[in-house]
Amino acid sequence: xxxxxxxxxxxxxxxxxxxxxxxxxxxxxxxxxxxxxxxxxxxxxxxxxxxxxxxxxxxxxxxxxxxxxxxxxxxxxxxxxxxxxxxxxxxxxxxxxxxxxxxxxxxxxxxxxxxxxxxxxxxxxxxxxxxxxxxxxxxxxxxxxxxxxxxxxxxxxxxxxxxxx
Amino acid sequence: xxxxxxxxxxxxxxxxxxxxxxxxxxxxxxxxxxxxxxxxxxxxxxxxxxxxxxxxxxxxxxxxxxxxxxxxxxxxxxxxxxxxxxxxxxxxxxxxxxxxxxxxxxxxxxxxxxxxxxxxxxxxxxxxxxxxxxxxxxxxxxxxxxxxxxxxxxxxxxxxxxxxxxxxxxxxxxxxxxxxxxxxxxxxxxxxxxxxxxxxxxxxxxxxxxxxxxxxxxxxxxxxxxxxxxxxxxxxxxxxxxxxxxxxxxxxxxxxxxxxxxxxxxxxxxxxxxxxxxxxxxxxxxxxxxxxxxxxxxxxxxxxxxxxxxxxxxxxxxxxxxxxxxxxxxxxxxxxxxxxxxxxxxxxxxxxxxxxxxxxxxxxxxxxxxxxxxxxxxxxxxxxxxxxxxxxxxxxxxxxxxxxxxxxxxxxxxxxxxxxxxxxxxxxxxxxxxxxxxxxxxxxxxxxxxxxxxxxxxxxxxxxxxxxxxxxxxxxxxxxxxxxxxxxxxxxxxxxxxxxxxxxxxxxxxxxxxxxxxxxxxxxxxxxxxxxxxxxxxxxxxxxxxxxxxxxxxxxxxxxxxxxxxxxxxxxxxxxxxxxxxxxxxxxxxxxxxxxxxxxxxxxxxxxxxxxxxxxxxxxxxxxxxxxxxxxxxxxxxxxxxxxxxxxxxxxxxxxxxxxxxxxxxxxxxxxxxxxxxxxxxxxxxxxxxxxxxxxxxxxxxxxxxxxxxxxxxxxxxxxxxxxxxxxxxxxxxxxxxxxxxxxxxxxxxxxxxxxxxxxxxxxxxxxxxxxxxxxxxxxxxxxxxxxxxxxxxx
Numbered sequence: 013x014x015x016x017x018x019x020x021x022x023x024x025x026x027x028x029x030x031x032x033x034x035x036x037x038x039x040x041x042x043x044x045x046x047x048x049x050x051x052x053x054x055x056x057x058x059x060x061x062x063x064x065x066x067x068x069x070x071x072x073x074x075x076x077x078x079x080x081x082x083x084x085x086x087x088x089x090x091x092x093x094x095x096x097x098x099x100x101x102x103x104x105x106x107x108x109x110x111x112x113x114x115x116x117x118x119x120x121x122x123x124x125x126x127x128x129x130x131x132x133x134x135x136x137x138x139x140x141x142x143x144x145x146x147x148x149x150x151x152x153x154x155x156x157x158x159x160x161x162x163x164x165x166x167x168x169x170x171x172x173x174x175x176x177x
Numbered sequence: 178x179x180x181x182x183x184x185x186x187x188x189x190x191x192x193x194x195x196x197x198x199x200x201x202x203x204x205x206x207x208x209x210x211x212x213x214x215x216x217x218x219x220x221x222x223x224x225x226x227x228x229x230x231x232x233x234x235x236x237x238x239x240x241x242x243x244x245x246x247x248x249x250x251x252x253x254x255x256x257x258x259x260x261x262x263x264x265x266x267x268x269x270x271x272x273x274x275x276x277x278x279x280x281x282x283x284x285x286x287x288x289x290x291x292x293x294x295x296x297x298x299x300x301x302x303x304x305x306x307x308x309x310x311x312x313x314x315x316x317x318x319x320x321x322x323x324x325x326x327x328x329x330x331x332x333x334x335x336x337x338x339x340x341x342x343x344x345x346x347x348x349x350x351x352x353x354x355x356x357x358x359x360x361x362x363x364x365x366x367x368x369x370x371x372x373x374x375x376x377x378x379x380x381x382x383x384x385x386x387x388x389x390x391x392x393x394x395x396x397x398x399x400x401x402x403x404x405x406x407x408x409x410x411x412x413x414x415x416x417x418x419x420x421x422x423x424x425x426x427x428x429x430x431x432x433x434x435x436x437x438x439x440x441x442x443x444x445x446x447x448x449x450x451x452x453x454x455x456x457x458x459x460x461x462x463x464x465x466x467x468x469x470x471x472x473x474x475x476x477x478x479x480x481x482x483x484x485x486x487x488x489x490x491x492x493x494x495x496x497x498x499x500x501x502x503x504x505x506x507x508x509x510x511x512x513x514x515x516x517x518x519x520x521x522x523x524x525x526x527x528x529x530x531x532x533x534x535x536x537x538x539x540x541x542x543x544x545x546x547x548x549x550x551x552x553x554x555x556x557x558x559x560x561x562x563x564x565x566x567x568x569x570x571x572x573x574x575x576x577x578x579x580x581x582x583x584x585x586x587x588x589x590x591x592x593x594x595x596x597x598x599x600x601x602x603x604x605x606x607x608x609x610x611x612x613x614x615x616x617x618x619x620x621x622x623x624x625x626x627x628x629x630x631x632x633x634x635x636x637x638x639x640x641x642x643x644x645x646x647x648x649x650x651x652x653x654x655x656x657x658x659x660x661x662x663x664x665x666x667x668x669x670x671x672x673x674x675x676x677x678x679x680x681x682x683x684x685x686x687x688x689x690x691x692x693x694x695x696x697x698x699x700x701x702x703x704x705x706x707x708x709x710x711x712x713x714x715x716x717x718x719x720x721x722x723x724x725x726x727x728x729x730x731x732x733x734x735x736x737x738x739x740x741x742x743x744x745x746x747x748x749x750x751x752x753x754x755x756x757x758x759x760x761x762x763x764x765x766x767x768x769x770x771x772x773x774x775x776x777x778x779x780x781x782x783x784x785x786x787x788x789x790x791x792x793x794x795x796x797x798x799x800x801x802x803x804x805x806x807x808x809x810x811x812x813x814x815x816x817x818x819x820x821x822x823x824x825x826x827x828x829x830x831x832x833x834x835x836x837x838x839x840x841x842x843x844x845x846x847x848x849x850x851x852x853x854x855x856x857x858x859x860x861x862x863x864x865x866x867x868x869x870x871x872x873x874x875x876x877x878x879x880x881x882x883x884x885x886x887x888x889x890x891x892x893x894x895x896x897x898x899x900x901x902x903x904x905x906x907x908x909x910x911x912x913x914x915x916x917x918x919x920x921x922x923x924x925x926x927x928x929x930x931x932x933x934x935x936x937x938x939x940x941x942x943x944x945x946x947x948x949x950x951x952x953x954x955x956x957x958x959x960x961x962x963x964x965x966x967x968x969x970x971x972x
Contacts, residue, residue: 057895115205
């Protein structure tokens with residue numbers, strides 16, 4: 013069970029095929045094999061949340077998933093979500109509110125926040141705090157992040173209402 | 178503009194004036210899109226990875242290290258012992274000459290003969306990948322003979338306790354005693370004396386990106402390039418060169434994005450030194466990234482103090498004396514090169530600092546232990562001193578039945594008493610304790626909150642209000658390290674130039690770890706030059722590229738690096754106007770720069786665009802009048818000289834609820850008013866305060882490195898070592914009072930550590946306030962449910 017194993021998956025919409033060691037976790041595969049270094053590794057035991065990515069639309073801690081388990085899956089990382097423009101408003105809100113300092117937690121924080129905003133268009137601050145409560149940030153004290161997510165929710169809601177018939 | 182009338186700044190009150198304005202930090206998109214470059218992301222050709230085999234024992238003789246089996250494993254480049262590495266790198270001793278009596282033993286990059294804490298490296302395995310190195314590390318056979326571990330600081334000096342370093346004679350690293358005024362008379366004239374033992378848990382910084390370094394010795398160039406997430410590149414350059422037997426010119430230190438620092442990354446660690454040495458030994462790039470267990474076991478710890486303290490107070494609220502006896506354990510070595518005596522020394526300096534009380538007695542003792550090294554972490558000593566002082570003030574108030582606000586009003590140094598000197602000899606240029614307290618009370622609506630508290634108490638809901646005034650060391654001069662012989666620069670330099678297209682390039686010796694160094698530099702340079710911020714590119718973190726300087730630590734970036742930027746930009750501005758005057762056949766006094774062009778000073782009408790001026794200077798100097806040699810680059814350095822430190826002040830308040838059945842504390846709200854002088858970017862300052870507060874909240878409620886009696890760290894992982902998460906953290910309101918320093922034209926003092934300085938004290942006072950109906954007082958942090966239930970006699 014230690015020989016390289018073939019996998020095929022979609023990463024940010026691109027078809028990727030690779031041979032990976034069975035023990036390689038998905039975070040290391042993304043960073044070391046695909047050079048997608050926007051996925052950060054903070055603890056390697058599923059606590060800090062810095063390696064959060066999307067697999068088949070769900071947020072996942074990529075340090076707790078093996079690369080072989082991603083065979084056939086669709087994986088999205090911060091690079092893909094940035095290029096597609098899906099979270100550009102959220103990124104702009106983080107920028108305007110200085111909701112990041114060192115930036116190490118930021119890609120995962122954005123992905124986790126977007127996960128909430130897709131499920132709940134009007135989250136209150138408590139709900140935002142709760143949804144982000146698995147993502148460490150040692151710099152900001154969280155308030156600016158909560159503000160930025162709240163502002164994005166409000167702006168999206170307003171723009172949706174603007175489009176409503 | 179949110180700044181005071183400050184005559185010397187008048188020329189900044191113009192278009193492109195960014196000082197005092199909230200503007201987004203430049204280049205944030207890089208981090209927002211996951212396109213930053215942290216050291217852990219870096220790869221170089223032929224790069225190998227090092228993994229350290231670490232001692233599982235707190236104290237053990239290394240009988241033998243057998244590397245043969247490991248060397249045979251696939252991908253292994255080398256397996257290196259401490260003895261072998263000693264040929265490449267010399268040991269060091271973490272002392273400073275101005276810390277009188279401070280002693281430590283020689284420390285090696287990799288242990289030789291003896292391991293002194295659980296986690297000290299005893300061998301290095303270098304391989305083609307981290308995984309291969311970890312696999313091979315399993316096959317390094319180290320035979321240990323376990324020695325008795327010194328773990329309890331309270332018995333470290335007992336004659337029955339083994340001495341960790343025989344050559345030092347005892348386990349006492351440093352002792353300072355201090356007397357000011359007449360403490361005995363002060364206590365004699367007191368109507369009441371309150372005393373307590375304050376206990377502070379050992380905790381650490383938990384930077385989200387672990388310490389990381391890539392060392393690249395190019396044997397052909399005889400030059401070492403160190404890529405490291407450090408706060409002080411020139412310090413790293415000096416130390417690496419010194420111990421590798423190189424000239425500083427042979428060492429380049431490059432610092433790209435840094436995933437959190439907080440003082441953790443201002444030191445030089447043994448494993449980093451070993452990584453530099455391994456690169457030199459193996460003649461190829463070597464990468465070391467700590468894993469999380471290594472971070473907990475080797476990143477400096479801080480704050481492990483036990484302090485017996487008392488305060489005397491008269492019935493009218495006058496505090497008559499403070500006395501402290503502080504004890505702290507720092508691990509087996511004083512850290513290098515900043516030493517591990519600074520925190521205890523700061524506690525002696527800072528206790529009682531906000532108050533007029535002239536009578537003060539202090540003793541601090543720093544002892545060795547077989548635990549991980551302790552050293553400077555954000556707000557060094559301040560949280561200890563503030564918690565002791567503010568805890569004592571609340572105890573004194575309770576003794577005489579006075580409101581905690583009232584006793585502070587009666588003892589805080591008056592706002593018109595400056596300049597003045599504290600009993601410990603700290604010189605205060607201009608502080609604002611009373612104005613800050615008044616503002617805080619208004620922000621929190623103190624009286625209404627007291628009413629609400631009383632109402633809720635009747636219904637069995639126990640809420641508390643805690644207040645903590647504090648002072649904070651910022652903008653340190655050479656008094657911190659330079660005078661003690663450390664090659665840690667207290668001055669910073671900035672070079673500014675106008676490029677050939679009229680944009681500005683600025684190189685600064687301060688560094689960026691997310692605080693906003695790049696932003697404040699661009700804001701200041703843009704403001705002085707009259708160019709828009711997006712035209713200013715700031716280069717930091719490269720000893721080959723920037724002027725020489727200290728870096729970013731001790732809340733010094735804005736105050737020192739910012740002033741250097743201001744002065745450099747002023748010279749460049751003058752030079753640009755001289756060239757413009759020559760081109761336009763005018764005089765510099767008749768011209769100004771605004772919105773990226775030369776304009777008439779009188780009516781602001783445009784004369785020549787900066788790109789056009791630059792084109793002429795760089796490509797058609799032949800068209801300039803004879804004798805004109807334009808200098809479109811200027812460099813200035815700055816260091817404070819009149820005051821050793823620019824003290825800031827502030828006050829914090831916590832509002833929280835204690836569940837007396839479970840012992841859990843719910844933080845409801847936190848307020849801070851602080852005075853860092855001129856605020857360059859209000860948003861960035863507020864975010865520094867908030868981030869700092871939350872690190873202090875962690876100390877107050879959650880964070881503790883728990884060692885067992887054998888010196889084993891039992892919670893060296895993120896699941897067991899708790900930090901504040903978004904769910905536990907309250908919203909924090911921040912207000913400012915502005916008392917500029919006259920030492921610089923900019924007038925800015927530091928703001929990076931103020932939040933951490935007072936947060937734990939405010940929370941502890943609030944918990945005790947909530948527990949008042951039960952007659953319980955707790956003077957220990959973190960305030961765990963167990964501690965609270967014990968104090969309530971529920972368990």
